[in-house]
Amino acid sequence: MSLPDEMTAVEISEPGGPEVLTPVRRPVPRPRQGEIVIRVAFAGVNRPDALQRAGAYAPPPTASDLPGLEASGEVVALGDGVDQWAVGDKVCALLPGGGYAEYVATPAAHALRVPRGMDMRAAACLPETYFTVWSNVFQRGALQAGERLLVHGGSSGIGTTAIQLARERGARVFATAGSADKCAACERLGAERAINYREEDFVDVMKGVGGADVILDMVGGDYIPRNLKALAEDGRLVQIAFLGGPKAEVNFAPLMVRRQTITGSTLRPQSDIAKAKIAEALLHEVWPLLDARKIGPIHDSEYPLSDAAAAHRRMEESGHIGKIVLKVAG
Structure with a gap:
């Protein structure tokens, strides 16, 4: 599958409040060794995103500067050495950053299949939590x-x-x-x-x-x-x-x-290997409970990607119950 050259994303224009979240055009990421590129359907909104926006939680040196630590979507490109996924697979994934965008790259080992019967909006609520x-x-x-x-x-x-x-x-x-x-x-x-x-x-x-x-x-x-x-x-x-x-x-x-x-612990600074081990444990210990619908994400609200600032305001007002998501694609 050929990737477009550009995508819509939301960047942090400068450290500050929700108003600094700005829609922009960015190059579409290409997968590096061991990575996949996901066409994002939904992105989860989390407190670390707000900390990063405020200038208090810098991304790792090799990560995207865009906020967003989890997403659901479709695999559209594979890096060298990736054999556990195929183009077209539906996944949710823990991200090093970059989820507030139409496309995102992440280590293949940090992605998990969408649980049986779960829609993409719900799946986007899973990885970070x-x-x-x-x-x-x-x-x-x-x-x-x-x-x-x-x-x-x-x-x-x-x-x-x-x-x-x-x-x-x-x-x-x-x-x-x-x-x-x-x-x-x-x-x-x-x-x-x-x-x-x-x-x-x-x-x-x-x-x-x-x-x-x-x-x-x-x-x-x-x-x-x-x-x-x-x-x-x-x-x-x-x-x-x-x-x-x-x-x-x-x-x-x-x-x-x-x-x-x-x-x-904090999750983001941990090594790719450590996160892959957590993903493997989740697949064996937790995903069967999600497949059986014995547990599941609690959804609070949904905002379009272009209105990420409103999603951050909702989170920081602390009135929400459960997860807030951004809708990126249908």
């Missing part, structure tokens, strides 16, 4: 059936994914959210108890049930010492973002006495 949740909750956090998981930001894309996946794997799930509607959504997805953090103290709630074995946190800041108080003995705190800031004062003596662990 499922890679993040699987690698942090189940690999780093080692959550086991019967253990208690506390998910902060339970109504976010990450949160709704973590609730469902932990529920299906036999964990007891608790979540925090900032409104009655969001708490209700978390409980519909399988949270045993949703905690409105504006009205209740999650530390008290979790202590009342024996403490959390694993906490998935994207808040940081003053949540860090409170998370340690909410953990059970041998509990694991898994940090994936710092919406409340990356610094806190922590007394490590109780952590040592109670044998607790603090860990965490």
Whole structure:
């Protein structure tokens, strides 16, 4: 399949607010060794995109400067050495960047088939959240059936994914959210108890049930010492973002006495090999659940690519439940 020379994309004209997201014409990427090029149907919108837009999350040196870390679409070109995909295959993929465009290149090993019966809009909601949740909750956090998981930001894309996946794997799930509607959504997805953090103290709630074995946190800041108080003995705190800031004062003596662990990761800086291993684990451990529709993405809203600024405003207002996507092609 021959590729066009140019495409429509949305770039970050300068660091700033949503208004700096600007439609432009760009060259269509060509696949390098081990890469595929995808004609994008939908692109997911994620908090790291907003951080990059604000100038706080630079892309890796070899990545596109365009925002967008996940997309769904059709494979239209193969780089040398790619034999697991064919032109015309429908995929969703984790991207190093570049998803806010009609075409994007990504390592072939970071793409996954679209789950059975799933449309492209839903498939675009999968990669960033499922890679993040699987690698942090189940690999780093080692959550086991019967253990208690506390998910902060339970109504976010990450949160709704973590609730469902932990529920299906036999964990007891608790979540925090900032409104009655969001708490209700978390409980519909399988949270045993949703905690409105504006009205209740999650530390008290979790202590009342024996403490959390694993906490998935994207808040940081003053949540860090409170998370340690909410953990059970041998509990694991898994940090994936710092919406409340990356610094806190922590007394490590109780952590040592109670044998607790603090860990965490960011996805984008990890090696291509590490991401490929996560993709392989997802294919075997999670994709059968998606095929069977036992779990699935929660969709909040859709915007055209040209209105990416409105999608960012929606995300930063924090009123959404689940994922926001950009429609790039039909």
